[in-house]
Amino acid sequence: xxxxxxxxxxxxxxxxxxxxxxxxxxxxxxxxxxxxxxxxxxxxxxxxxxxxxxxxxxxxxxxxxxxxxxxxxxxxxxxxxxxxxxxxxxxxxxxxxxxxxxxxxxxxxxxxxxxxxxxxxxxxxxxxxxxxxxxxxxxxxxxxxxxxxxxxxxxxxxxxxxxxxxxxxxxxxxxxxxxxxxxxxxxxxxxxxxxxxxxxxxxxxxxxxxxxxxxxxxxxxxxxxxxxxxxxxxxxxxxxxxxxxxxxxxxxxxxxxxxxxxxxxxxxxxxxxxxxxxxxxxxxxxxxxxxxxxxxxxxxxxxxxxxxxxxxxxxxxxxxxxxxxxxxxxxxxxxxxxxxxxxxxxxxxxxxxxxxxxxxxxxxxxxxxxxxxxxxxxxxxxxxxxxxxxxxxxxxxxxxxxxxxxxxxxxxxxxxxxxxxxxxxxxxxxxxxxxxxxxxxxxxxxxxxxxxxxxxxxxxxxxxxxxxxxxxxxxxxxxxxxxxxxxxxxxxxxxxxxxxxxxxxxxxxxxxxxxxxxxxxxxxxxxxx
DNA sequence: CCTGACTCGC
DNA sequence: ATGCGAGTCAGGT
Numbered sequence: 001x002x003x004x005x006x007x008x009x010x011x012x013x014x015x016x017x018x019x020x021x022x023x024x025x026x027x028x029x030x031x032x033x034x035x036x037x038x039x040x041x042x043x044x045x046x047x048x049x050x051x052x053x054x055x056x057x058x059x060x061x062x063x064x065x066x067x068x069x070x071x072x073x074x075x076x077x078x079x080x081x082x083x084x085x086x087x088x089x090x091x092x093x094x095x096x097x098x099x100x101x102x103x104x105x106x107x108x109x110x111x112x113x114x115x116x117x118x119x120x121x122x123x124x125x126x127x128x129x130x131x132x133x134x135x136x137x138x139x140x141x142x143x144x145x146x147x148x149x150x151x152x153x154x155x156x157x158x159x160x161x162x163x164x165x166x167x168x169x170x171x172x173x174x175x176x177x178x179x180x181x182x183x184x185x186x187x188x189x190x191x192x193x194x195x196x197x198x199x200x201x202x203x204x205x206x207x208x209x210x211x212x213x214x215x216x217x218x219x220x221x222x223x224x225x226x227x228x229x230x231x232x233x234x235x236x237x238x239x240x241x242x243x244x245x246x247x248x249x250x251x252x253x254x255x256x257x258x259x260x261x262x263x264x265x266x267x268x269x270x271x272x273x274x275x276x277x278x279x280x281x282x283x284x285x286x287x288x289x290x291x292x293x294x295x296x297x298x299x300x301x302x303x304x305x306x307x308x309x310x311x312x313x314x315x316x317x318x319x320x321x322x323x324x325x326x327x328x329x330x331x332x333x334x335x336x337x338x339x340x341x342x343x344x345x346x347x348x349x350x351x352x353x354x355x356x357x358x359x360x361x362x363x364x365x366x367x368x369x370x371x372x373x374x375x376x377x378x379x380x381x382x383x384x385x386x387x388x389x390x391x392x393x394x395x396x397x398x399x400x401x402x403x404x405x406x407x408x409x410x411x412x413x414x415x416x417x418x419x420x421x422x423x424x425x426x427x428x429x430x431x432x433x434x435x436x437x438x439x440x441x442x443x444x445x446x447x448x449x450x451x452x453x454x455x456x457x458x459x460x461x462x463x464x465x466x467x468x469x470x471x472x473x474x475x476x477x478x479x480x481x482x483x484x485x486x487x488x489x490x491x492x493x494x495x496x497x498x499x500x501x502x503x504x505x506x507x508x509x510x511x512x513x514x515x516x517x518x519x520x521x522x523x524x525x526x527x528x529x
Numbered sequence: 530c531c532t533g534a535c536t537c538g539c
Numbered sequence: 540a541t542g543c544g545a546g547t548c549a550g551g552t
Contacts, residue, residue, distance in 0.1 A: 181549055182534055202534070210535060235536055239546055264543060268539085275545045278538035286537080311539090311542095367541035376540075435540085446542040450539095454543095482539045482543085 002031045012037040017109045019043050019057045019101075022261070025137045039130045042105055045112040047262035048121045048129065050425060055262050061104050064111050069104050070097050124420040128458050129261065135465040135477070136259045136269075142476045142488070143254025144276070147524070148245045150292040155241045158233050158285075165230040172223040179230060182209045195221045232283065240280065240289050247274050259480070266447050267422050267454040268482055277481045281529065290526035296476075296488045303475075303494065304528035305501045305519045306484035309334055310456065311366050314449045317511040321398025328513040335359040341395040342388060361392055365399060366449055368442030403445050410444035418451035419509065453483060456515070460508040461485065467500055486525065494521065 008014060009028060014037060018024045021041040028035055043055045053059075061069050075097055076084040086094065116122045170176045173193065177184045186207025190199040195217060200208040211228065218224045249256055257276045259269050271277040279293070280286025295302045312334055316324040327337045332347075339358035340347040350358075357378055364374050375385035393400040410416050410429045417423045424447040428440040461480065468475055475497045479486040485505070489497050498519055505517045520528040 178549080180547090183549075204533070206534080208534090231536080235547085238548080239537070243546085260544095266543060268543060270544050272545065275538085278536090278545065280537060282538085364541055367543095369541040373541050438540085442541065450543065453539095484539085 002028065002033055006033045009033050009035045015040055017042070017105055019105045022133050022137050025134060026141065029141065039133055040109050040113065041130065041133060042108045042112055043262050044129050045116055045125060048125055048422065049112065049115055049119060052265050052425070057104060060108050065104065065107055067104070069100055120421050124422050128420060128455060128462070131462045132261065132458050135461050136261065138465065139477050139479070140256055140258060142478060143249065143252055143256040144478045145294050145296050146244060146248055146255050147292045147294045151241050151245055154288060155237060158237050158241060162230065162233045162237065165226050165233065169223055169226050169230060172226070180234065182206065185209050185227070193221060193223070232285070236280065236286055236289065244274060265424055267418060267451040269480060276479055287526060290529065291524050293525035295523055299491055301489050301491055301494060301521050302524050302528045303487040303489045303497065303519065303521050304484060304525065305505060305517050307457070307505065308516045308518055310453045310483050310515065311449050312362055313511065313513050313515060314452050315366060315399060316513045318448065319398040319402035321396045324396050324399065325513050331516065335362060338362055342391045357388065361388055365392070366446060368403070368445040406444045406448065407441050410440065416444050416448050418448050418455050420455045422451050422455060424451065456508045457483065460505040463504045463508065464501055467504065473497065
């Protein structure tokens with residue numbers, strides 16, 4: 001049956017409609033059918049119209065067609081052990097379901113297509129989101145090779161350290177308990193050992209034992225450092241080292257993530273099953289895990305390319321701030337330059353501490369931070385934080401104006417936009433509740449920046465994918481981590497691919513500051529990054 | 530099966 | 540009380 005439709009699917013002049021059409025592409029691919037040409041995904045169309053709403057078909061059908069489709073549960077049962085597969089469903093029931101599914105998708109597409117046009121979202125839909133679908137499908141299909149032995153070795157070492165830490169903690173605490181239970185840990189620390197007077201509580205009145213809280217208590221009792229060590233080791237083992245090998249597909253022997261294109265409020269992708277966008281890097285022990293993400297063979301290398309400071313560069317672009325733009329045009333170390341200007345010292349006189357504070361301030365700015373937040377983050381008094389912020393805005397007056405402009409636009413339009421016209425609605429921007437309103441104001445500043453960065457890397461991915469195809473390269477794009485792309489490259493293609501990827505990423509969108517890309521290469525992700 | 534606390538990434 | 544995500548575990552239903 002699939003064969004009869006194959007010629008239609010391969011026609012570049014026929015639009016293919018679907019709800020979550022990446023899934024259909026992948027199913028058809030299993031039957032050797034390559035789908036070509038323009039796509040229309042109702043899920044993604046609705047995501048662009050209102051990213052924070054649900055995008056499942058039942059919801060869309062109810063809202064736009066005033067119709068409740070046959071729930072899939074009536075065919076295959078509820079989720080869980082007893083759920084059947086589509087193959088086992090009576091063919092007459094399946095026919096009704098499938099035809100209705102196609103009909104609802106088509107009817108939705110008529111309505112959503114019109115709305116995209118009316119709301120000036122057709123361009124980002126047609127030129128970015130739809131062309132990205134087959135790119136992501138290819139990346140997911142390709143998968144990444146995992147060195148299982150490397151992880152097994154790490155697992156053995158970490159579990160030893162974990163046992164040792166656990167033993168020492170129980171000795172210091174004078175009893176055993178479930179260390180993975182924050183509640184039990186809190187009772188031991190604050191009721192049994194009584195390490196401080198008035199412990200911080202969570203919103204549900206439990207003792208707070210999170211990392212930030214424990215860091216502040218580190219000097220009070222030697223057990224605290226051990227607990228922090230235990231937490232780190234436990235996280236590495238239970239989230240990465242042990243589960244990852246179990247998620248390898250036995251047929252392909254690769255790890256295949258899913259990239260979700262219709263989840264985030266800002267336009268970023270997200271990654272699940274497994275999430276390969278949060279593999280550890282900051283901590284040395286965690287970073288070792290990246291050694292297990294390897295090139296597909298001895299003749300291939302793992303190649304990584306990431307944007308340098310893309311969000312701050314976008315702040316410089318949007319704000320038009322002359323000082324910040326100049327720093328990027330001269331390819332300066334932006335945190336050092338910021339520190340020099342904010343603390344009024346020569347760039348070469350900037351201390352490590354000053355640079356770190358400037359770095360925190362730069363990130364805080366993108367997120368719309370307050371003096372309070374900055375003081376917490378830097379571990380300094382609020383008055384000092386306020387001085388830094390004042391000095392920051394004196395240094396970069398355009399940034400301050402731009403931030404106010406974002407909030408003004410949001411109040412007027414009830415939404416904010418990225419460079420491609422992608423939008424985020426901000427219904428709370430005029431809320432009477434200052435907490436709720438403050439949140440919307442930070443979104444108004446952050447969403448255009450984070451969202452434009454997402455637009456840019458999506459454009460780069462599409463162009464890179466097309467160039468690979470056009471030039472007949474065997475290199476495969478594997479992973480996207482928000483400002484970074486990773487590839488499996490045959491050694492003989494490395495030179496060409498490095499130039500091509502760098503160029504596609506740097507030239508993805510013209511801005512009034514340059515975008516720069518840093519690349520790395522090695523046998524694995526650890527070496528490449 | 531759900532929620533909260535926690536911790537990993539950009 | 541700085542933005543955006545996902546996974547694990549405990550502990551409750």
